[in-house]
Amino acid sequence: MSLHAALRNGTKSVFLRFEEALDAPFGGEDNPLRHLGALGLYLLWITVGSGLYLYAVLDTGIDAVYRSIGYLSSEQWYLGGILRSLHRYASDGFMLLMLLHLVREWSYGRYHGFRLYSWMTGVPLIWLAYIAGIGGYWIVWDQLAQLSATATTELLDWLPIFSEPSARNFMAPDSINDRFFTMLVFLHLGVPLLLILGLWAHVHRISHVDYLPSRRSMLGTLAALLVLSLLKPALSNPPANLATVPGDLGFDWFILFIHPLTDLSSPALIWTLLFGLTALLFILPVLPHPQPQPVATVDAANCTGCDRCLADCPYAAISMQPHPRRPGWQLAVVDADLCAACGICAGACPSSTPFRRQETLLTGIDMPQQPVNALREQLEQALAQFTGRSRIVVFSCARGADASTLAAADTAVIPLLCTGMLPPAFVEYALRGGADGVFVSTCRSGGCDFRLGERWTSERLLGQREPHLRKTVPAARLQLYPAAAHDSRNLANALAEFRTRLESVSSEKLPPYQRKASYHA
Amino acid sequence: MLKPAAIVGQLILYGAFAAFIGYFATSPKYRQIPDDVALIKLSISHLGDRECRKRTPEELAKLPPNMRAPMDCPRERSDIRLEVDFDGQPAFRTVMHPTGLYKDGVSTVYKRFELKAGKHQVAVRMNDKLIKPGFNFSKEAEVTLVPGQVMVIDFNPDHGGLFFK
Incomplete structure (x- = not known):
């Protein structure tokens, strides 16, 4: 294993542990670590919303800008002061979540293949976020702004981009004028607008985007920031005076950490670090990584053009086009560059039902590495070999908790690319084929490697999404269990409980289905 | 729930x-600098001089009437030599090169010096026409720096050349 892979796996393991721990108080839907992107975007909207008010009341001018912002904190603390604090703390939170999001996606290996576009479009956003954040501090024009403006321009001057040192603009009190702040305000509006545009591009190629976290997460986060704003309102440092060097300053380490880092080292080292890290992020996708899995394939003869695969694909890899041989029909088309090879489309296809009488089950859209025909054969084989009192079929996610240890004479374990690729009819087919119960081990809520697998599985099996499990299937004979990677023991316990429950269940078993005389019933 | x-x-x-x-x-x-330290910022942006030559009457006569400028000046600017001493000790020596592809832009320098607060002898010398030896601009003075003070060393030919602010 390479050093990079070891580092990545180590970090992933830490993230997994924390995510699983946070599931206890938050649950999957509200777990902040499982929704870092959406939560970050929410903080950005708080920053933008509060910033609009600050922009409306800001007076641009060397003294006026400091006075008008100070007025908000001292005289209008109940509105302007709180919004100012929210603006600062939400932007700090955004920086924190953005970095966590970056590290998490890297540790999960989500930077190549079908995720390449999102990764590449995400990297420049880091620069935009810091430019917007640092520029925002200048607007206050207090001593912290002075320090940041001077330090930033001195850092920029190391690059051969200006004919005259830009730091000359901050040499003496008379070096700057009121127009500087007008320009700064427009810059502080323009860069965040670019950031929002970039974020749109960042999520452009995925479907069912979580633009916002859950309502409970939003309320909790907003409440936390509001309490912080009341207890510790954001205040200005003393006004800037370019004739003196600022003394001890309350310092925002989330955004301005680069200045102490430059003071400790040198501009050359900082630029090397910044450009080096950026280049590293860009070349990560071309480093060696596992070969991509075969993508979904469409069988034109069996595709009815119902577009359920289009509706369920988490990565917008499917589009519908006119069928080449059936006038008026549609045909699903897979974009190989976008396909995650999760199989969710195969699970969504109505043609994937195992009750079809064909010798070889051909469906509309299928996964070459685990076709539904192979899945049916595997299930039929398992059903034929079953012994024991309560026979259970376990469908598990190959990327989630390891269920292979559950296999026994009365328990058949069938791992899937993602539980989202399980056509709901397979549950009924298993029960009619001799199983007493079906246990589906999905990922925990929000923990699916393919974003939506666990959600679609639950909704389909609970009858909330097409294709749904028929209502005639006794609910007591089906168990959905969300399990994370380290949940193997919990999984075994849940299966044992399910078995106990099955043994006491009184509901009728479904009548056997005889697909073909030569097959079992 | x-x-x-x-x-x-x-x-x-x-x-x-x-x-x-x-x-x-x-x-x-x-805190960016210790509390008993002052800052001197050396920042100069200046066009080096050019080596101009007076045209002879014959040369002028050959030129079209509208182009008979008495001086023939090259586009390139001279490098600028700069020296800074604090308390008689050399603190900074540099030769600033003109910017621009044709070396016709300003020569610039920006440098920060941290000095203990108190009295210091500051001397700055500059030559913006290197074909001539020595320094055609200089400024020397005893300055008293208070903690946290920012003193600027700049150059403006319209204000007598080098100056401290």
Whole structure:
């Protein structure tokens, strides 16, 4: 294993542990670590919303800008002061979540293949976020702004981009004028607008985007920031005076950490670090990584053009086009560059039902590495070999908790690319084929490697999404269990409980289905 | 419906998030230079001189009437030599090169010096026409720097050349 892979796996393991721990108080839907992107975007909207008010009341001018912002904190603390604090703390939170999001996606290996576009479009956003954040501090024009403006321009001057040192603009009190702040305000509006545009591009190629976290997460986060704003309102440092060097300053380490880092080292080292890290992020996708899995394939003869695969694909890899041989029909088309090879489309296809009488089950859209025909054969084989009192079929996610240890004479374990690729009819087919119960081990809520697998599985099996499990299937004979990677023991316990429950269940078993005389019933 | 333990857990974790943000948004405090130190910023932006030649009457006669400029000046600017001493000790020596593809732009320098507060002898010398030896601009003075003060060494030919501010 390479050093990079070891580092990545180590970090992933830490993230997994924390995510699983946070599931206890938050649950999957509200777990902040499982929704870092959406939560970050929410903080950005708080920053933008509060910033609009600050922009409306800001007076641009060397003294006026400091006075008008100070007025908000001292005289209008109940509105302007709180919004100012929210603006600062939400932007700090955004920086924190953005970095966590970056590290998490890297540790999960989500930077190549079908995720390449999102990764590449995400990297420049880091620069935009810091430019917007640092520029925002200048607007206050207090001593912290002075320090940041001077330090930033001195850092920029190391690059051969200006004919005259830009730091000359901050040499003496008379070096700057009121127009500087007008320009700064427009810059502080323009860069965040670019950031929002970039974020749109960042999520452009995925479907069912979580633009916002859950309502409970939003309320909790907003409440936390509001309490912080009341207890510790954001205040200005003393006004800037370019004739003196600022003394001890309350310092925002989330955004301005680069200045102490430059003071400790040198501009050359900082630029090397910044450009080096950026280049590293860009070349990560071309480093060696596992070969991509075969993508979904469409069988034109069996595709009815119902577009359920289009509706369920988490990565917008499917589009519908006119069928080449059936006038008026549609045909699903897979974009190989976008396909995650999760199989969710195969699970969504109505043609994937195992009750079809064909010798070889051909469906509309299928996964070459685990076709539904192979899945049916595997299930039929398992059903034929079953012994024991309560026979259970376990469908598990190959990327989630390891269920292979559950296999026994009365328990058949069938791992899937993602539980989202399980056509709901397979549950009924298993029960009619001799199983007493079906246990589906999905990922925990929000923990699916393919974003939506666990959600679609639950909704389909609970009858909330097409294709749904028929209502005639006794609910007591089906168990959905969300399990994370380290949940193997919990999984075994849940299966044992399910078995106990099955043994006491009184509901009728479904009548056997005889697909073909030569097959079992 | 959330269990009470989950609610308490969420309250603690949201509180920890807010505390983390609140603390590192202002703390620990940062100070750029020690409290007994002053800062001298040397910042000069100046066009080096050019080596001009007076045209002879014959040369002028050959030129079209509208182009008979008496001086023939090249586009390129001279490098600028600069020396700075503090308390008689050399602190900075440089030769500034003109910017631009044709070396016809300004020559610039920007440098920060941290000095202990107190009295210092500051001397600056500059030559903006290197074909001539020595320095055609110089400024020397005893300055008293207070802690945290920023003193600027700049150049403006319209204000007598080198100056301290």
